[in-house]
Amino acid sequence: MKAEIESIQVSARWEIPYLHDMGETASRFFIELRDNARIMATKCPKCGRVLLPPRSFCERCFVSLKGHWVELEPKGTLEAFSIVTKDYYFSGMPKTPYVMCLVKLGEASTSIPQMLMGVDLADPRKAAQELKVGMPVMAVFKEQREGRITDFYVEPII
Amino acid sequence: MEQKADLLEMPGKWDLPWAYAAGEVGSKYIAELRDNARIMATKCPECGRVLLPPRSFCERCFVSLKGHWVELEPKGTLVGFTIVTVPFPEQREPPYIVGYFKIGGASTTFPHFLEGVDLTDIKKARSELWAGMPVKVVFREKRVGSMTDFYIEPLRE
Numbered sequence: 087m088k089a090e091i092e093s094i095q096v097s098a099r100w101e102i103p104y105l106h107d108m109g110e111t112a113s114r115f116f117i118e119l120r121d122n123a124r125i126m127a128t129k130c131p132k133c134g135r136v137l138l139p140p141r142s143f144c145e146r147c148f149v150s151l152k153g154h155w156v157e158l159e160p161k162g163t164l165e166a167f168s169i170v171t172k173d174y175y176f177s178g179m180p181k182t183p184y185v186m187c188l189v190k191l192g193e194a195s196t197s198i199p200q201m202l203m204g205v206d207l208a209d210p211r212k213a214a215q216e217l218k219v220g221m222p223v224m225a226v227f228k229e230q231r232e233g234r235i236t237d238f239y240v241e242p243i244i
Numbered sequence: 245m246e247q248k249a250d251l252l253e254m255p256g257k258w259d260l261p262w263a264y265a266a267g268e269v270g271s272k273y274i275a276e277l278r279d280n281a282r283i284m285a286t287k288c289p290e291c292g293r294v295l296l297p298p299r300s301f302c303e304r305c306f307v308s309l310k311g312h313w314v315e316l317e318p319k320g321t322l323v324g325f326t327i328v329t330v331p332f333p334e335q336r337e338p339p340y341i342v343g344y345f346k347i348g349g350a351s352t353t354f355p356h357f358l359e360g361v362d363l364t365d366i367k368k369a370r371s372e373l374w375a376g377m378p379v380k381v382v383f384r385e386k387r388v389g390s391m392t393d394f395y396i397e398p399l400r401e
Contacts, residue, residue, distance in 0.1 A: 094271040094389060095263045101334045102258040113252040178257075233252060 111142040111152070120233035125158040125225060127194055138194040158192025160225035161243070165190050165197045167217055169210045183207040189223055189240050204241035217242075268310070269300040278389040283316045283381060285350055293351040316348025318381035319399060323353045325373055327366055339363040345379060345396055360397035373398075 108116060111128065118126045128151035129136045130144035136156060143150050167187035170179075185202035202223070207213050222243040231237040266274055269286065276284045286309035287294045288302035294314060301308050325343035328335075341358040358379070363369050378399040387393040 091268055092271055092275055093268075094266045094274045096266050096270075096274070096390075097261070097263045099262070100258065100260040102260070103333055104256050104258070106254040106256055108252040108254055110251065113250055116252055116254075117250055234254075 109142065111140050114155075115140050116233040116235075116237075119227075119235075119237045120231045123227040123231065123238075125160060125191060125238070126155050127158050127192070128154050129156045130154070135195040136193050138191060138196055138198055156193070158194055160191065160227075160238075162189050162191035162194070162223055162225070162240070164188075164202070164217065164219055164221045164223050164240075164242075166219060167202055169207065169214055171210050183210055185213075185217070187223075187240065191225060191240075198235075200235070201239040202241070203239045267300065269298050272313070273298050274389045277383075277391075277393045278387045281383040281387065281394075283318060283347060283394070284313050285316050285348070286312050287314045288312070294349050296347060296350040296352055296354055314349070316350060318347070318383075318394075320345050320347035320350070320379055320381070320396075322358065322373065322375060322377045322379050322396075322398075324375055325358060327363065327370055329366060339366060341369075341373075343379075343396065347381060356391070356394075356396050358397070359395045 115126055118124050125138070126140060127136050127138040128140035128142070130147055130149055130151060131154060132147040132149045133144060135144065135146070137144070137151070138158065140151070140155070142152060165188040167185055169183060169185050171183045173182050185205055185207070187200060187202040188197040189200050190197045203226070205213050205217065223240045224243050225238045226241050227238045273284055276282055283296065284298060285294050285296040286298035288305055288307055288309060289312055290305040290307045291302060293302065293304070295302070295309070296316065298309070298313070300310060323344040323346055325341055327339055327341050329339045331338055340363070341361060342355060343358040344353040344355055346353050361369055361373065379396045380399040381394050382397050383394045
């Protein structure tokens with residue numbers, strides 16, 4: 087008879103701290119969030135697309151966008167959303183439930199991921215019924231800002 | 245005059261917990277450390293090499309080593325070492341010693357911490373360690389099934 091073999095799992099954890107150089111364009115974007123509570127994008131003079139987060143060049147026209155800044159109105163539309171209810175291990179995320187969304191702000195041609203706040207999540211299924219792709223949202227800046235994308239969040243405009 | 249742009253650095257952190265299954269041979273090795281405080285290796289019946297950590301097959305002879313267990317004497321020699329004096333992220337406070345050790349009759353070396361060496365004077369500590377010096381394996385009272393269930397110390401007679 088074969089003896090039962092205990093199967094052992096070895097647990098480990100990699101914690102890897104790093105520093106990311108933001109570069110000229112992204113640095114300005116985050117400084118504007120922090121100091122002036124406004125959302126700045128870059129606009130391609132050739133194709134007219136407004137890129138958020140701002141890029142230093144248009145990847146379609148290969149045109150430099152340095153200096154081609156536009157301020158975006160802190161309003162936009164919900165493009166997509168996901169209500170996160172399960173406590174998967176997502177580093178740096180808040181406690182569930184929360185809503186992650188893609189939002190198109192101002193005259194931007196692109197959407198960015200952002201936290202959607204101000205939604206009653208006591209019943210996530212009900213909340214999912216009440217959120218609509220295309221619904222108007224607004225950007226809300228926090229009082230305390232540190233030059234991070236978390237300096238603002240979006241909320242449905244009621 | 246052109247103004248130099250303000251440049252930001254964004255600190256980040258990847259925090260990645262993971263686990264792997266140790267398998268039949270690895271599981272027995274770990275269970276023996278934890279339950280019986282002994283170091284078990286596998287021995288190839290063809291070439292006679294003793295492998296630590298134990299492998300399930302000999303990668304030279306392609307022979308299965310399942311069941312070919314040998315217990316190693318908890319003594320050995322220091323093969324190489326480095327005294328770490330600068331901090332590495334998420335590692336223990338320096339100074340500490342990482343060494344390569346040959347334990348019992350093992351044919352292979354493996355890395356571990358060398359404890360029990362006075363590191364107040366690094367240069368002095370370094371002059372007192374040498375490749376080939378005898379060491380012993382010391383098991384901890386509380387063992388959890390991990391490589392750190394034991395550590396290595398110089399063998400002082």
